[in-house]
Amino acid sequence: xxxxxxxxxxxxxxxxxxxxxxxxxxxxxxxxxxxxxxxxxxxxxxxxxxxxxxxxxxxxxxxxxxxxxxxxxxxxxxxxxxxxxxxxxxxxxxxxxxxxxxxxxxxxxxxxxx
Amino acid sequence: xxxxxxxxxxxxxxxxxxxxxxxxxxxxxxxxxxxxxxxxxxxxxxxxxxxxxxxxxxxxxxxxxxxxxxxxxxxxxxxxxxxxxxxxxxxxxxxxxxxxxxxxxxxxxxxxxxxx
Numbered sequence: 001x002x003x004x005x006x007x008x009x010x011x012x013x014x015x016x017x018x019x020x021x022x023x024x025x026x027x028x029x030x031x032x033x034x035x036x037x038x039x040x041x042x043x044x045x046x047x048x049x050x051x052x053x054x055x056x057x058x059x060x061x062x063x064x065x066x067x068x069x070x071x072x073x074x075x076x077x078x079x080x081x082x083x084x085x086x087x088x089x090x091x092x093x094x095x096x097x098x099x100x101x102x103x104x105x106x107x108x109x110x111x112x113x114x
Numbered sequence: 115x116x117x118x119x120x121x122x123x124x125x126x127x128x129x130x131x132x133x134x135x136x137x138x139x140x141x142x143x144x145x146x147x148x149x150x151x152x153x154x155x156x157x158x159x160x161x162x163x164x165x166x167x168x169x170x171x172x173x174x175x176x177x178x179x180x181x182x183x184x185x186x187x188x189x190x191x192x193x194x195x196x197x198x199x200x201x202x203x204x205x206x207x208x209x210x211x212x213x214x215x216x217x218x219x220x221x222x223x224x225x226x227x228x229x230x
Contacts, residue, residue: 034218043118043205043221044157090157100145100209101170102219106156 002027002093006105014113019063019078021108023091026072032094033074034102035065039087047089050074061085086112116140118222120206126228132194135225138187139208147219148181148191149205157205163189196229203227 007022025031032051036044048059055067061084065076074091088109092102119138127133139146147162161171163183171181178197183189193200203226207219 036221041223043207043223044219045221046218049218100217100219101147101159101162104157 004105012111021076034092120222135191137206143208144211
């Protein structure tokens, strides 16, 4: 069965510091992986996704993630945090088959301090 | 495109009352998902439809919950009778056809339900 684990429910960084949000997955088949962001009082929106090909994926707002099969990880990074990055971030894995169904992690709340 | 539309945005009701949440997916999308988000349980998939047909309702918590999709542009999630533990934010999401399992789900803004 496929599953997603996000390490750390809350992460706090200073403005300008590196952002690292951790995600590990479990999948018996090659996974398709996603990061979504949820700003306060809004729905989720896609940051980036990995399907096939290049393992380093670039997304919106300067975020990127690297798929590491050997570590079953898909960590999200951003070199320099901005106040506007404060939000909740969800890692998700797509189930095999043609359903579009996603399994989400529990989410990580990112706090950015001035 | 207007995106996924949900109504109402906020709903406050009393225990025992019927609640109906509504969703209009993005035009042309053929799969629709209903989620519930709470602090305790995070984001849970309740049910999803493909071409208006319910595919998997294993996430529906109990018989008090029901969902319908009478046509490609409209879906409802009904709770009857409602209970305080149903208080949550309910999201609807849609996905375009032919996308396989690597395409993006587009989320609506959610309905915040409070059951007193």
